Amino acid sequence: MVVQSVQLAELCSAQPSTLQHCIQLLVMNPNCAQGWTNLGVEGGGTVSGKHYTEAECYIRALEADPTCARAWTNLGLEGGGLVQNCRYSETQCYIQALELDAKDVDAWTSLWYHGGGMVNGCWYNATDCLLQALKVDPACSRAWFDLGVQGGGAVSGKLHTPAECFIKSLEYDMLDFESWTSLGLEGGGVVAGKTYTDAQCYAHAVKLNPEYVPAWESLASAGGGYIQGKQYTKAQCCQQVLDIQSRRTTSVTCLGSAGKGSLSEWLQSCCTVVHRPPMLGKGK
Numbered sequence: 001m002v003v004q005s006v007q008l009a010e011l012c013s014a015q016p017s018t019l020q021h022c023i024q025l026l027v028m029n030p031n032c033a034q035g036w037t038n039l040g041v042e043g044g045g046t047v048s049g050k051h052y053t054e055a056e057c058y059i060r061a062l063e064a065d066p067t068c069a070r071a072w073t074n075l076g077l078e079g080g081g082l083v084q085n086c087r088y089s090e091t092q093c094y095i096q097a098l099e100l101d102a103k104d105v106d107a108w109t110s111l112w113y114h115g116g117g118m119v120n121g122c123w124y125n126a127t128d129c130l131l132q133a134l135k136v137d138p139a140c141s142r143a144w145f146d147l148g149v150q151g152g153g154a155v156s157g158k159l160h161t162p163a164e165c166f167i168k169s170l171e172y173d174m175l176d177f178e179s180w181t182s183l184g185l186e187g188g189g190v191v192a193g194k195t196y197t198d199a200q201c202y203a204h205a206v207k208l209n210p211e212y213v214p215a216w217e218s219l220a221s222a223g224g225g226y227i228q229g230k231q232y233t234k235a236q237c238c239q240q241v242l243d244i245q246s247r248r249t250t251s252v253t254c255l256g257s258a259g260k261g262s263l264s265e266w267l268q269s270c271c272t273v274v275h276r277p278p279m280l281g282k283g284k
Helices: 002-013 019-028 033-041 054-064 069-077 090-100 105-113 126-136 141-150 162-172 177-185 198-208 213-221 234-247 263-270
Strands: 045-047 050-052 081-083 086-088 116-119 122-125 153-155 158-160 189-191 194-196 224-227 230-233
Touching: 019 033, 019 045, 033 050, 033 054, 033 069, 050 054, 054 069, 054 081, 069 090, 069 105, 086 090, 090 105, 090 116, 105 116, 105 126, 105 141, 116 126, 122 126, 126 141, 126 153, 141 153, 141 162, 141 177, 158 162, 162 177, 162 189, 177 198, 177 213, 194 198, 198 213, 198 224, 213 224, 213 234, 224 234, 230 234
Parallel strands: none
Antiparallel strands: 045 050, 081 086, 116 122, 153 158, 189 194, 224 230
């Protein structure tokens, strides 16, 4: 019993980073909220012969400890769920998380995605949510991107245009292909001391993610460009879009299909600012 208690203490004090570690902890302590949360982050798993999905893991975490803010945020990202016989929507989960931890950047940006909400008796609209996220973490690339999508706003007393927001996003994450694409849609700009045209922004996005259709579509609308020294014409960019869609077994009816109009009309309809999903990854 003493040995098991020591082992349990060691597991609880460690930072679980593997699926097996999470399962081992939960077998020894089925009421460990942190262990259930981390198992959810790992994609779920089988504990004591029963399989738990990600959402079920977060629900178990909250049944063990309703004050686990991270579990509330991640349950929201799974679409919400039933906790202690009460159903919580995605928005309600984020609000629960923020009322427990007002510095949860992921919860603020996720609440933005759902249009805002009432936190601790105060209403936060979509822009307010992003400003709160940036107040907590001024270097949050994703919050800057989202603020650009929102149309820009004043951060620390300074008004930022959408283009300036995308530039700030890239200053903190140069590998963000979505920000590169959106900056191109704003006409380009200066990133890390170098000026990029709209076409160069799209080409940079494609270089980072060759499967990213919006960047190829936008590059086509710009007349094509150079990617890693190779020139792509407008037609070749369009072909890349078709090839990607074909690989995804998605029906594409943009070229010569009845009711869809010309290629230029199709391209124009596709070239809009990209809206990023709530969270690309879940924290532990």
